[in-house]
Amino acid sequence: MKRLTAEDLKARMTTYINTTYRLDVKEATEEEVFYALAAVVNEQVKPLWDKTNERYKSEQTRQVYYLSMEFLIGRLIESNLLNLGMLKEANQALQELGFQAEDVFTVEQDAALGNGGLGRLAACFLDSLASLNYPGHGYGIRYRYGLFEQRIIHGNQVELPDYWLKKPYPWEVRREEEACVVQFQGIVRMHQRRNGSLEINHEHTDKVLAVPYDVPVIGYENETVNTLRLWSAEPVSGAPDNSGDQEEFYHHLDFEHSIEQLSGFLYPDDSSYEGKELRLKQQYFLVSASVQNMIKQFKKNYRLSSKHFPEKIVIQINDTHPSLSIPELMRILMDEEDLGWDEAWEITTRVFAYTNHTTLSEALETWPIAMMQKLLPRIYMIIDEINERFCQGIWFDHKEKRDKIPELAIIADEQVHMARLAIVASFSVNGVANIHTEILKKKEMKEFHELYPERFNNKTNGITHRRWLMQVNPKLTSLIQDIIGDQWVKRPKQLISLLRFQHDKDVLEQFAKVKNENKLALANFIHQQMGITVDDQSIFDVQIKRLHEYKRQLLNVFHIIYLYNELKENPNLDMTPRTFIFGAKAAPSYHLAKEVIKLINTVASIVNYDKDTKGKLKVIFLENYNVSLAEKIIPAAEISEQISTASKEASGTGNMKFMMNGALTMGTMDGANVEIYDLVGEENMFIFGLRAEEVLDYYQHGGYHARDIYNKDDRVRRILDQLNNGEFGTHDIEFKDIYYNILYHNDPYFVLKDFEPYIEAHEYAESVYRDKMKWQRMSLINIAHSGKFSSDRTIQEYVNDIWKINPT
Numbered sequence: 001m002k003r004l005t006a007e008d009l010k011a012r013m014t015t016y017i018n019t020t021y022r023l024d025v026k027e028a029t030e031e032e033v034f035y036a037l038a039a040v041v042n043e044q045v046k047p048l049w050d051k052t053n054e055r056y057k058s059e060q061t062r063q064v065y066y067l068s069m070e071f072l073i074g075r076l077i078e079s080n081l082l083n084l085g086m087l088k089e090a091n092q093a094l095q096e097l098g099f100q101a102e103d104v105f106t107v108e109q110d111a112a113l114g115n116g117g118l119g120r121l122a123a124c125f126l127d128s129l130a131s132l133n134y135p136g137h138g139y140g141i142r143y144r145y146g147l148f149e150q151r152i153i154h155g156n157q158v159e160l161p162d163y164w165l166k167k168p169y170p171w172e173v174r175r176e177e178e179a180c181v182v183q184f185q186g187i188v189r190m191h192q193r194r195n196g197s198l199e200i201n202h203e204h205t206d207k208v209l210a211v212p213y214d215v216p217v218i219g220y221e222n223e224t225v226n227t228l229r230l231w232s233a234e235p236v237s238g239a240p241d242n243s244g245d246q247e248e249f250y251h252h253l254d255f256e257h258s259i260e261q262l263s264g265f266l267y268p269d270d271s272s273y274e275g276k277e278l279r280l281k282q283q284y285f286l287v288s289a290s291v292q293n294m295i296k297q298f299k300k301n302y303r304l305s306s307k308h309f310p311e312k313i314v315i316q317i318n319d320t321h322p323s324l325s326i327p328e329l330m331r332i333l334m335d336e337e338d339l340g341w342d343e344a345w346e347i348t349t350r351v352f353a354y355t356n357h358t359t360l361s362e363a364l365e366t367w368p369i370a371m372m373q374k375l376l377p378r379i380y381m382i383i384d385e386i387n388e389r390f391c392q393g394i395w396f397d398h399k400e401k402r403d404k405i406p407e408l409a410i411i412a413d414e415q416v417h418m419a420r421l422a423i424v425a426s427f428s429v430n431g432v433a434n435i436h437t438e439i440l441k442k443k444e445m446k447e448f449h450e451l452y453p454e455r456f457n458n459k460t461n462g463i464t465h466r467r468w469l470m471q472v473n474p475k476l477t478s479l480i481q482d483i484i485g486d487q488w489v490k491r492p493k494q495l496i497s498l499l500r501f502q503h504d505k506d507v508l509e510q511f512a513k514v515k516n517e518n519k520l521a522l523a524n525f526i527h528q529q530m531g532i533t534v535d536d537q538s539i540f541d542v543q544i545k546r547l548h549e550y551k552r553q554l555l556n557v558f559h560i561i562y563l564y565n566e567l568k569e570n571p572n573l574d575m576t577p578r579t580f581i582f583g584a585k586a587a588p589s590y591h592l593a594k595e596v597i598k599l600i601n602t603v604a605s606i607v608n609y610d611k612d613t614k615g616k617l618k619v620i621f622l623e624n625y626n627v628s629l630a631e632k633i634i635p636a637a638e639i640s641e642q643i644s645t646a647s648k649e650a651s652g653t654g655n656m657k658f659m660m661n662g663a664l665t666m667g668t669m670d671g672a673n674v675e676i677y678d679l680v681g682e683e684n685m686f687i688f689g690l691r692a693e694e695v696l697d698y699y700q701h702g703g704y705h706a707r708d709i710y711n712k713d714d715r716v717r718r719i720l721d722q723l724n725n726g727e728f729g730t731h732d733i734e735f736k737d738i739y740y741n742i743l744y745h746n747d748p749y750f751v752l753k754d755f756e757p758y759i760e761a762h763e764y765a766e767s768v769y770r771d772k773m774k775w776q777r778m779s780l781i782n783i784a785h786s787g788k789f790s791s792d793r794t795i796q797e798y799v800n801d802i803w804k805i806n807p808t
């Protein structure tokens with residue numbers, strides 16, 4: 001396929017604007033130019049997309065389907081252009097047409113169809129699958145409202161609906177011909193056929209039409225275009241006839257409304273699970289439509305009987321959220337394809353692989369039996385049978401585990417335990433970083449690991465270096481290319497050749513220059529957004545991620561308050577100026593997390609305007625943290641805060657993005673930080689705090705007393721008292737909940753315990769920063785080792801160990 005030059009792009013966009021809007025380019029708005037550019041991109045993509053599909057069909061390739069309730073894809077215009085090899089050309093074309101590329105790109109709404117790490121990982125995986133030429137597709141939900149938009153008003157988080165579809169979304173294609181019906185509720189009748197087999201009739205169900213919208217997933221310069229298929233819920237029979245009974249008419253409208261809710265909004269909670277019926281409906285809606293669609297395509301393209309399904313298809317389930325796909329496949333094989341239980345089970349257990357993303361017990365999904373029975377009667381029957389057979393198997397074949405049945409059973413204490421279902425039915429169960437997988441094997445899933453050791457494996461997360469280095473940091477990208485060429489673009493591990501330049505002062509200075517330019521750009525953005533001037537010579541210290549107690553934004557704030565107190569005491573303190581940057585959304589119902597947001601903003605409002613700290617300390621909370629904001633912040637960061645309570649952060653992926661952009665990690669030995677440490681060594685990052693074993697030991701045996709630290713450490717006492725006595729805040733009860741949580745609930749995330757080592761790690765970091773060359777060398781070493789964290793490596797491991805698919 002011929003790549004378009006800037007001239008071609010200009011010509012095509014001009015034609016589009018002339019014919020579609022009947023305008024001269026000079027009169028066009030940024031919005032019109034954006035749609036013109038997207039149309040040109042789509043023109044390029046269409047034939048590649050068709051060809052890719054034809055290729056998969058004619059070669060009868062084995063395919064992987066990534067099933068996920070979340071795909072946090074953000075904006076696509078730049079990454080589409082990059083992968084088509086036209087980003088530079090598009091920038092030039094826009095400039096020559098008299099537009100600022102950035103203003104045109106920002107017309108696109110962020111598709112925030114995810115909460116955080118889990119959803120963004122799914123998006124990176126799709127990019128890598130396509131870029132490595134693998135037949136792999138995503139199935140998700142086309143939520144009409146994505147993750148809420150966050151405003152900060154008087155320091156508090158306020159949530160606004162994210163109606164991202166108000167303007168047409170140029171990347172999606174509605175595919176009505178692929179629509180299918182998903183059924184809820186109803187009555188299940190069984191009767192025995194003459195041959196003894198059971199016939200299942202599921203009657204009087206509520207029917208919902210699932211209509212797919214396809215989004216192309218473009219591989220990097222390789223002509224592969226895969227598909228992200230997002231389902232939208234619609235009423236089965238078109239518009240209601242309002243000629244008749246008024247009551248009937250409104251009843252119908254009501255019904256339609258409740259149907260459309262199925263793909264109405266993304267649940268904004270990614271930490272504590274609530275057994276909401278609508279969420280269960282969403283999950284079944286996703287999996288039923290997706291599994292039906294897979295079988296339909298399988299039959300059409302491969303003309304094989306369903307027995308061959310596992311040869312051609314593997315389904316990766318992204319956490320337990322899509323795990324109802326397991327009984328759904330069983331249902332279709334038995335009730336629609338007339339297979340017996342054993343055959344259906346044989347097939348099913350060769351198809352599914354499950355990824356776990358958290359060990360937090362609050363996040364483990366269980367559904368009340370009664371809810372599931374009512375909403376999905378047939379699915380519940382199948383789960384019940386899976387459970388019966390599983391428990392019987394333990395009783396007879398694993399006598400030593402008989403007393404563990406209550407912890408193993410899929411159905412126990414009136415609940416259906418989804419992780420247990422997923423483990424029992426999957427041929428692979430993986431964690432997302434070494435330490436996380438080990439904790440699963442030794443703690444959370446110990447009993448299952450003993451039953452099925454061969455199923456458990458690790459797949460350390462990754463990020464696409466195309467978006468998170470090449471797209472977001474063009475200056476660093478071209479500097480790296482000048483120094484080591486561009487082999488690393490296709491083989492990111494080759495970034496390692498940067499190591500040869502670690503003592504080259506000239507090179508290190510060039511890296512410093514790029515970082516400074518990126519810092520300046522962020523400083524300008526902050527000024528334009530908030531009217532606050534930050535010192536571009538200060539250390540940019542960044543923590544951006546969902547707000548959660550275990551991620552310990554609070555520890556970061558305590559450090560800032562500590563510095564503030566020090567400066568108040570001694571305004572002439574010799575200290576390298578710092579800019580602390582935060583971005584974080586709290587789940588709307590997460591009270592304590594919202595208090596921390598308020599605290600950060602309160603501290604900012606004091607610190608930023610105090611004459612004693614002027615020029616030394618700035619605190620910036622950027623509102624509405626999302627993918628696009630991360631793209632602006634990460635290239636400018638110098639310190640990456642990855643300070644979760646050890647054992648709690650399954651992997652983290654932000655840590656990888658920062659490292660790849662040259663920030664140094666300030667972190668605990670948790671998640672993938674441990675693997676960064678294994679690569680760069682303790683001398684090239686700032687590691688502090690309790691280790692996972694120590695934390696787990698405290699949880700198990702006690703022995704930690706937050707109050708002792710409060711009593712002993714003046715710095716800690718001072719800070720907590722400041723929270724409690726109203727020194728920070730407009731009224732004196734403002735931060736009492738934080739105070740109480742630490743002192744009366746014994747600081748469940750060990751903020752006080754890690755406070756001193758954290759302060760010391762920061763003091764050390766500051767001392768290193770004074771030696772510019774040393775800092776730059778550490779930064780370069782981090783970039784050099786970051787290739788491991790490309791999601792291309794992760795995907796290759798999934799392919800080799802789990803999916804066994806071939807590139808085309």
Ligand code: 26V
Pocket residue numbers: 115116117118119121267269270271272273274319357358363364365432461649650651652653671
């Ligand atoms: C959990 C729940 C709980 C029930 C309500 C709805 C909901 C929605 C999402 C989630 C996902 C929580 C798990 C998660 O996001 N884990 C993160 O996964 C990242 C990718 O593997 C990993 O880097 C992070 O460490 C991990 O916290």
